[in-house]
Amino acid sequence: MSPRFVVLGPPGAGKTTVGQLLAARLGAAFRDTDDDVVATAGKPISDIFTTDGEPAFRALEEEAVAKGLAEHDGVLALGGGAVLSAATRERLAAHTVVFLNVGMAEGVRRTGLSTARPLLAGVNPRATFKALLDARLPLYREVATIEVDTDQLEPEQVVDAVLAKAERT
Numbered sequence: 001m002s003p004r005f006v007v008l009g010p011p012g013a014g015k016t017t018v019g020q021l022l023a024a025r026l027g028a029a030f031r032d033t034d035d036d037v038v039a040t041a042g043k044p045i046s047d048i049f050t051t052d053g054e055p056a057f058r059a060l061e062e063e064a065v066a067k068g069l070a071e072h073d074g075v076l077a078l079g080g081g082a083v084l085s086a087a088t089r090e091r092l093a094a095h096t097v098v099f100l101n102v103g104m105a106e107g108v109r110r111t112g113l114s115t116a117r118p119l120l121a122g123v124n125p126r127a128t129f130k131a132l133l134d135a136r137l138p139l140y141r142e143v144a145t146i147e148v149d150t151d152q153l154e155p156e157q158v159v160d161a162v163l164a165k166a167e168r169t
């Protein structure tokens with residue numbers, strides 16, 4: 001069993017929003033490893049970061065991704081930082097992996113109203129977001145088989161672009 005699509009990208013790229021719409025379009029189930037981590041830990045992501053620390057979160061995330069890749073046959077959205085794990089990047093080989101890209105300005109705009117993202121909760125979300133993009137872009141691109149720039153697209157249009165590109169690959 002293997003997910004039809006694995007969706008990844010930075011916070012605010014639309015992994016959850018677009019992933020759900022893509023699954024609905026395919027008549028497939030949607031699963032988000034962020035939700036799986038919350039269920040396993042029994043507390044919100046922000047609490048895991050504060051109480052147990054980021055490394056503990058990353059360990060839970062790596063496990064959730066491995067399980068999702070092995071068990072789920074619909075659309076699987078990964079947490080924004082899942083690609084930081086080399087083991088996860090290896091596990092993603094041979095999967096259909098969609099990288100939803102978003103630029104700094106739009107990414108900050110989309111995530112700006114939420115306090116649920118501990119990594120962006122600092123004093124300068126723009127600088128934080130830029131540093132995060134700089135560090136991760138090569139990792140997203142290393143594993144992606146499809147890339148869609150979401151800046152100028154509505155979520156349904158992103159789904160159209162993903163499906164059009166998937167047909168061509």
Ligand SMILES: Nc1ncnc2c1ncn2[C@@H]1O[C@H](COP(=O)(O)OP(=O)(O)OP(=O)(O)O)[C@@H](O)[C@H]1O
Pocket residue numbers: 009010011012013014015016017018034079080110111117150153154155158
């Ligand atoms: N293409 C888009 N155009 C406009 N708004 C969007 C688009 N995609 C997502 N959004 C909005 O941006 C916000 C963040 O989207 P979403 O939660 O799906 O991102 P995510 O990639 O899952 O983020 P995270 O890494 O934090 O889980 C939501 O309010 C969503 O409605």
Ligand SMILES: O=C(O)C1=C[C@@H](O)[C@@H](O)[C@H](O)C1
Pocket residue numbers: 010011034045078079080081082116117118119
């Ligand atoms: O970009 C990140 O590192 C994160 C993104 C979210 O999906 C969550 O997995 C968590 O807030 C960390």
Ligand SMILES: [Mg+2]
Pocket residue numbers: 015016017032034077
């Ligand atoms: Mg999400």
